Amino acid sequence: xxxxxxxxxxxxxxxxxxxxxxxxxxxxxxxxxxxxxxxxxxxxxxxxxxxxxxxxxxxxxxxxxxxxxxxxxxxxxxxxxxxxxxxxxxxxxxxxxxxxxxxxxxxxxxxxxxxxxxxxxxxxxxxxxxxxxxxxxxxxxxxxxxxxx
Amino acid sequence: xxxxxxxxxxxxxxxxxxxxxxxxxxxxxxxxxxxxxxxxxxxxxxxxxxxxxxxxxxxxxxxxxxxxxxxxxxxxxxxxxxxxxxxxxxxxxxxxxxxxxxxxxxxxxxxxxxxxxxxxxxxxxxxxxxxxxxxxxxxxxxxxxxxxxxxxxxxxxxxxxxxxxxxxxxxxxxxxxxxxxxxxxxxxxxxxxxxxxxxxxxxxxxxxxxxxxxxxxxxxxxxxxxxxxxxxxxxxxxxxxxxxxxxxxxxxxxxxxxxxxxxxxxxxxxxxxxxxxxxxxxxxxxxxxxxxxxxxxxxxxxxxxxxxxxxxxxxxxxxxxxxxxxxxxxxxxxxxxxxxxxxxxxxxxxxxxxxxxxxxxxxxxxxxxxxxxxxxxxxxxxxxxxxxxxxxxxxxxxxxxxxxxxxxxxxxxxxxxxxxxxxxxxxxxxxxxxxxxxxxxxxxxxxxxxxxxxxxxxxxxxxxxxxxxxxxxxxxxxxxxxxxxxxxxxxxxxxxxxxxxxxxxxxxxxxxxxxxxxxxxxxxxxxxxxxxxxxxxxxxxxxxxxxxxxxxxxxxxxxxxxxxxxxxxxxxxxxxxxxxxxxxxxxxxxxxxxxxxxxxxxxxxxxxxxxxxxxxxxxxxxxxxxxxxxxxxxxxxxxxxxxxxxxxxxxxxxxxxxxxxxxxxxxxxxxxxxxxxxxxxxxxxxxxxxxxxxxxxxxxxxxxxxxxxxxxxxxxxxxxxxxxxxxxxxxxxxxxxxxxxxxxxxxxxxxxxxxxxxxxxx
Ligand code: FES
Ligand code: FES
Numbered sequence: 001x002x003x004x005x006x007x008x009x010x011x012x013x014x015x016x017x018x019x020x021x022x023x024x025x026x027x028x029x030x031x032x033x034x035x036x037x038x039x040x041x042x043x044x045x046x047x048x049x050x051x052x053x054x055x056x057x058x059x060x061x062x063x064x065x066x067x068x069x070x071x072x073x074x075x076x077x078x079x080x081x082x083x084x085x086x087x088x089x090x091x092x093x094x095x096x097x098x099x100x101x102x103x104x105x106x107x108x109x110x111x112x113x114x115x116x117x118x119x120x121x122x123x124x125x126x127x128x129x130x131x132x133x134x135x136x137x138x139x140x141x142x143x144x145x146x147x148x149x
Numbered sequence: 150x151x152x153x154x155x156x157x158x159x160x161x162x163x164x165x166x167x168x169x170x171x172x173x174x175x176x177x178x179x180x181x182x183x184x185x186x187x188x189x190x191x192x193x194x195x196x197x198x199x200x201x202x203x204x205x206x207x208x209x210x211x212x213x214x215x216x217x218x219x220x221x222x223x224x225x226x227x228x229x230x231x232x233x234x235x236x237x238x239x240x241x242x243x244x245x246x247x248x249x250x251x252x253x254x255x256x257x258x259x260x261x262x263x264x265x266x267x268x269x270x271x272x273x274x275x276x277x278x279x280x281x282x283x284x285x286x287x288x289x290x291x292x293x294x295x296x297x298x299x300x301x302x303x304x305x306x307x308x309x310x311x312x313x314x315x316x317x318x319x320x321x322x323x324x325x326x327x328x329x330x331x332x333x334x335x336x337x338x339x340x341x342x343x344x345x346x347x348x349x350x351x352x353x354x355x356x357x358x359x360x361x362x363x364x365x366x367x368x369x370x371x372x373x374x375x376x377x378x379x380x381x382x383x384x385x386x387x388x389x390x391x392x393x394x395x396x397x398x399x400x401x402x403x404x405x406x407x408x409x410x411x412x413x414x415x416x417x418x419x420x421x422x423x424x425x426x427x428x429x430x431x432x433x434x435x436x437x438x439x440x441x442x443x444x445x446x447x448x449x450x451x452x453x454x455x456x457x458x459x460x461x462x463x464x465x466x467x468x469x470x471x472x473x474x475x476x477x478x479x480x481x482x483x484x485x486x487x488x489x490x491x492x493x494x495x496x497x498x499x500x501x502x503x504x505x506x507x508x509x510x511x512x513x514x515x516x517x518x519x520x521x522x523x524x525x526x527x528x529x530x531x532x533x534x535x536x537x538x539x540x541x542x543x544x545x546x547x548x549x550x551x552x553x554x555x556x557x558x559x560x561x562x563x564x565x566x567x568x569x570x571x572x573x574x575x576x577x578x579x580x581x582x583x584x585x586x587x588x589x590x591x592x593x594x595x596x597x598x599x600x601x602x603x604x605x606x607x608x609x610x611x612x613x614x615x616x617x618x619x620x621x622x623x624x625x626x627x628x629x630x631x632x633x634x635x636x637x638x639x640x641x642x643x644x645x646x647x648x649x650x651x652x653x654x655x656x657x658x659x660x661x662x663x664x665x666x667x668x669x670x671x672x673x674x675x676x677x678x679x680x681x682x683x684x685x686x687x688x689x690x691x692x693x694x695x696x697x698x699x700x701x702x703x704x705x706x707x708x709x710x711x712x713x714x715x716x717x718x719x720x721x722x723x724x725x726x727x728x729x730x731x732x733x734x735x736x737x738x739x740x741x742x743x744x745x746x747x748x749x750x751x752x753x754x755x756x757x758x759x760x761x762x763x764x765x766x767x768x769x770x771x772x773x774x775x776x777x778x779x780x781x782x783x784x785x786x787x788x789x790x791x792x793x794x795x796x797x798x799x800x801x802x803x804x805x806x807x808x809x810x811x812x813x814x815x816x817x818x819x820x821x822x823x824x825x826x827x828x829x830x831x832x833x834x835x836x837x838x839x840x841x842x843x844x845x846x847x848x849x850x851x852x853x854x855x856x857x858x859x860x861x862x863x864x865x866x867x868x869x870x871x872x873x874x875x876x877x878x879x880x881x882x883x884x885x886x887x888x889x890x891x892x893x894x895x896x897x898x899x900x901x902x903x904x905x906x907x908x909x910x911x
Binding site: 033042074077084085098103125128130134138 | 155160166350351401803804810837839845846852
């Protein structure tokens, strides 16, 4: 089966296996920001945006992506750098393995919610696990970013 | 210039923006996929194993079983040499000793081909009775290691015929006699569970031959130099033929100190000549890597009526699972990094056995031993205060370690061997305690406040200490070279696993060289290109590796001045903040270095430094917690966790703070949620992030981490370690807060809502 996979605004003729998940396709295509942390859709490390929606790419079949707009960190360099500035200023980027997924979740949050409260932010990001940071620094970073914006 | 600055991590922006930097990102595109068939039985002998169909399967390059791999015994613990851990491991074993133990290794072109081939392997097992309960393991009829060549490199109390991987015993004064003389004695039994590291990056190893036919291994390790030694020796390769590269690592916390997939990929590359990569599934990380040691701790603390603590005795049973990685060291730390907190005692007893069971092995995990020992000790001190009817704060203040004091334990107990005597030159426990209680509004809330009909608020706290590296064992080293345009390369063996050590080492170099941090380009760690370092463990990087960087940088400064003397043809040359001056003449390092390369007295300036600690100054911390208990359900809300830390100078206050915040949340996870549940057959129920409860951001209401002014004279720019101390206090602080809330001590971890509820109803 051939699909038209649109990643970061570029079109690819792609032939996914029927059981192929988006994470595998994206990494094969060279989008190495997309990381894998689990086998059970529970960590959010693999988060990408498909047609404006935050999804775990580890459980999203590539064959479902025909004509859909897939966005990874590589596709939003300016926005990602902006978010990264706040995360790194707080020192909350530790091992960094969860960070690209976290950036995509923050990006999606900003697209979806206007003036969210901290409680709403926490709920939105609840699926993005981080084992290093203890989360509080992430929340401080997001708060500062929201204040500036 | 560099120290005590909140600068960004040097690799931060790049990693957050998803630059390819981790092991799998760097794997050659055509790497063979390596996967592992694992034992479905907790204890079984492989009677036969038929791999012929798998080998003939499409796309398969090779298959390994115990029959065609090296049968050398080794320890995969990833420690210095000789290791204080038993040599009870082989790459693949004929006896399977836990569910998840590797049985066969298969390499092929595509993952689905490898999966299919694994399904075609026929194994005939003779299932053996297993020991799953560590309290019955000692002297049990079932022997987990017998006739398998298991041995120790030196005396570690290793008695495989009794199922004992390691054991230890020491006594100062007479515990028995002193206990008799005490007015009050508290005795308690505490249990701590196996905890999983749950780092977000699964263990990943990659290997290939380079153009010089040398085996290159890129791997998610905390100990690249130990990996080179252990893999090289076990596979009978001269170490000159092995290069180990540590790229960026997605979290370790001790879980990546040992060897995991490195052997498997190396064997595949050696057999096929092709690149290979092995990425553990999350299930494999849970079942086939290792956990924190489960422990049972019996503690006795005796005191006089006036509150002077006379004696502490700790007796431990530790569960190392199927293999004895870190068996002895973790046990000893449970005493050596807790008992000196109360150093005015007349007698101290400490002993323990570390037993084998048919469970996933235990190994290094942040705060190892200390978190378990701290739970027992700091709970016991609160209990003792209740018995004495003395405020626990006063009791601690009377008895705790102070600056200028020592403890005999430092000399007697090290990590896997004897310790090193030392006087404590920096200890701000009192300041930490005062500030923590103040921030917690301790005396306003203590012991409890009824805030609603079914809701009780309470507070609890605990003291903690750690170490800073292992004296006379942990070594760090650094090389600095000057480049034209006046910047430096700093090459360190120290292993940044997400801790920010590259950044703080650059800060130390910048401080010593009096240049901005941007002038220091750090590279870590690669056994070919960086000098030796034992690795990222034992809270050693800031203190030990930091010193090596300071030494190298100071030598470099000397070298620059020496070269400046030739340039000015004078002895009176000064170097200040990147400028060389001689009387009224001066030249910037930028111009001077360019001359050094191209036009004048041409010379490459290089300096190296290495350091081995002669002491291990403890960082200290007081952790306090405010909780709200719902007495109808037993649910516990953690409203605020206050940590006040004395880690000497914070080289980077931002990174130090996040180290502590992250550690506290791991400690809270261990105390309240995380557990490896085992079925009657020895199967790990919680082998996924779905079932294993790592704290999410919803559980964390508020963390308040601060540092007291402190300076450790023996540390680089006054620094001590900070990586582990943060994890130690949550078990005791939360157990103490619960005691204050419901009047009952819960002494088994994790403390789940149902445990609190049962305790209330009992
Ligand atoms: S990898 Fe864990 S949710 Fe996708
Ligand atoms: S920074 Fe390591 S998991 Fe989030």
